Amino acid sequence: MDEAGEREFVPDTFEEYFRARRDAVRRTAFLLCGDWHRADDHAQAAFVALHRHWRRIRDRGALDAWMRRTLVRAVVDESRRPWRRERFTSEPAHASSVPSDSDAVATRHVLVDGLRSVPPRQRAVLVLRFLDGLDVAATATALGCSEGTVKSQTAHGLAALRTVLGDALDDLRPAG
Amino acid sequence: MTDVDDRELGALFRAAASDSGAPPPRFDHDSVVSASRRAAARRRAALAGGAVALFAVVGVGAAIGLPSSPGHDASTVAAPMLAPNPAAQPDARLDPGPPADAGSGQAAAEAAGAGAPPLGPGTAECADRQDRALRTIVEQVLPGVAGAPEAATTMECRPRGERGINVEASDGGAVGLLSVQYLPPGTVVALVPGAVSAPTASGGTVIVSSRASEEGAPAPFAGRLESTVAFLAPRL
Structure with missing residues (x-):
């Protein structure tokens, strides 16, 4: 989801968006959670949610923003769960x-x-x-x-x- | 932080998130689509379960409430459940008016339909599905449909909330495909030959058609399509 790559990108199909954005979404998820496997889980969950809502999304130019919100919310929510709570250290x-x-x-x-x-x-x-x-x-x-x-x-x-x-x-x- | 610092930090973050050395993705397009469909199926199953539970609660409530109901109107809600089976009366004449054999049952059902809000559009998801709510109403007018197996259907997208059922129906010796469709307001489709349609209470259109399993053979419920449409129209 690098800024340079998303300008004026308005996909016609979910598959087109997925193929163009999968790696970028993974990278964002990775830096958000710090683990590639969890990043894959978060990215896949976000794409699944997007696929389920695809026909109802009218502004296809706002897909990246929607994915960012979904990813951040998922990672932050996960960090609040007791069994996955992250430890801060100095x-x-x-x-x-x-x-x-x-x-x-x-x-x-x-x-x-x-x-x-x-x-x-x-x-x-x-x-x-x-x-x-x-x-x-x-x-x-x-x-x-x-x-x-x-x-x-x-x-x-x-x-x-x-x-x-x-x-x-x-x-x-x-x-x- | 200056702009230069921001650019440097950007390069640093991009380097940290680079794909070099990263494991390959554990998901692809097909797995995402499959997971999405499984999630949709689970949601539909949960909704269906909720609907069944609601019907059960309403049914128990009606059964408890009916014996003590003083008015005649109140009993009409449950009357369709007690109506004689029209399918057991093969000589019913439906076109001119209510069939004699199903008279009290249909009148009661129509009274219930007039009091209840029309079903209206359904969900807008794509699915391999038969609309349970619509089928429940169809079984009121065509009890012979109850228990009929669902016909195989492919993935259907109903972006405007269309409803539909397709069942492998048998009506005496007639066997074939019975289709009932509800189209939301503003939707126009060409009718297949033999199909019967009518505007509904929600402003949509109901279409009923029947096709024999073999060419030249009689189609199930072929003589009752118009009365079925008349029954469904105020309820959809």
Whole structure:
């Protein structure tokens, strides 16, 4: 659901939308929950829900927004269940294992571990803003909150991420 | 955070979410569609169960309430359940008016239909389905349909809430396919030869048709299509 890929994409069929968006939805779900298997579960559940509502959705240009809301709601709801409740920590997550080069897999491990330590709503704001490339207004619309809330959640989320990762966050940034 | 910082963070997040090293997806289009249909089937089953429970509660309530009902009108609700079986009267003359054999039952049923709101459009889902609510009403006018097996149907999409049943009916020696369709207001279709239609109380259209299983053989309920439509129209 990267922003560049969704511009003016209005699919005619569910299959067309699925084939165009499956990987992007998986990526968003992965950063939201931090686990590929759960990401698959959330992404599949969202697509199933979309398929069931497909004929009733009039604005096909708003499908990405609908999927984002569904995914975020599912992940946040899951985090509230006692048996899946996530633990927040102030311990640096693998900070010592940060490689000097920005290898994608290493980057994933470090950032995903760090994101796991960020509260779910703040994490959702960070993912929508920095992975999906939404601006403050679009993020607020996707999450059903005010722009002020998005701004404060972004600041708090980045602060939490920086607290957990420390200098590792700066080390991970691509050169140039 | 500056714009440069935002761009850097964007690149960092995209790198973290890249597909390299990620396991292959555990679902595809077909599995999503299958799961969606299973979920829809479960929902329909739950709704059907709820409807059965509601009918049971209403039936028990009516059975308890009838003996003490002082008025004549109140008894007409349950009268169709006690009406003689029209199918057992093969010489019924239905076209000119109410059939003599089913007179009291049909009159009572019509009274009940006039008092109850019309059924109207159903759900707008695509499914391989027979409409249970419609069938319940059809069985009131054609008791011979009760227990008749449902005819095989393919996946049907009824985006405007159309209703329909298709049953493999037998009527004496006549065997074939009996179809009843309810079309919501504004829906227009071409009638198949021999079909009978009428406007309904909800503004839609009811269509009844019957086709023999073998060419040249008599179709089931062929002589009762018009009276069936007349019975259904105020109830749909």
